[in-house]
Amino acid sequence: MLVPPWLEPLLNTSFFSICRTHGDAARSECNMFCLDCNGDAFCFYCRSSRHKDHQVIQIRRSSYHDVVRVSEIQKVLDISGVQTYVINSARVLFLNERPQPKSGKGVSHICEICGRSLLDTFRFCSLGCKLVGIKRNGDTSFVLGAKNEEALMEREGIQRRLVSSREEEELRGGAQQDIYPSTPPPPPSNARRRKGIPHRAPFGS
Numbered sequence: 001m002l003v004p005p006w007l008e009p010l011l012n013t014s015f016f017s018i019c020r021t022h023g024d025a026a027r028s029e030c031n032m033f034c035l036d037c038n039g040d041a042f043c044f045y046c047r048s049s050r051h052k053d054h055q056v057i058q059i060r061r062s063s064y065h066d067v068v069r070v071s072e073i074q075k076v077l078d079i080s081g082v083q084t085y086v087i088n089s090a091r092v093l094f095l096n097e098r099p100q101p102k103s104g105k106g107v108s109h110i111c112e113i114c115g116r117s118l119l120d121t122f123r124f125c126s127l128g129c130k131l132v133g134i135k136r137n138g139d140t141s142f143v144l145g146a147k148n149e150e151a152l153m154e155r156e157g158i159q160r161r162l163v164s165s166r167e168e169e170e171l172r173g174g175a176q177q178d179i180y181p182s183t184p185p186p187p188p189s190n191a192r193r194r195k196g197i198p199h200r201a202p203f204g205s
Helices: 007-012 044-050 127-137 146-179
Strands: 032-034 056-062 065-069 085-087 090-094
Touching: 007 127, 032 044, 056 090, 090 127
Parallel strands: none
Antiparallel strands: 032 056, 056 065, 065 090, 085 090
């Protein structure tokens, strides 16, 4: 199985309509999707009442297109090969392809499916295009394998160790500065020495 059963329903779902049940509430936009139910989009209040213990992801909007945060989707989906973007300080990726004029001659990276220009050396511009690529070629997958999960955990562990080691070095350096103060400068070499007691010469007879 290269594609989880909930992915195609997610890509075909219409988001950001007003919830029929909680239309008068402040957070009534249907911008959530349940990976366990594979149903329609629902709002914040529906999640609390109907999907409390389910796997739920939140969909966001960027320039009238649906996006999902990388930090959420990478826990349940292998997103390798899909271009990511930083929008409002959060790294996201697009659910489906976006219409765009044909790429110019100077573009070096394009989506293998729709031909959209890409910023980096990725294969696809969205999850939808990667899905088409899997069905067409079968040379990639959306399913998180054991190796991918281990690699993700290893990267997180390395980052934690690096942060802790840096903090430890900073604390150790600060302690050394407190324990071993700087050596005071030597006294000036031209300081005058105190003269001895004068002695008179004996009188002659």
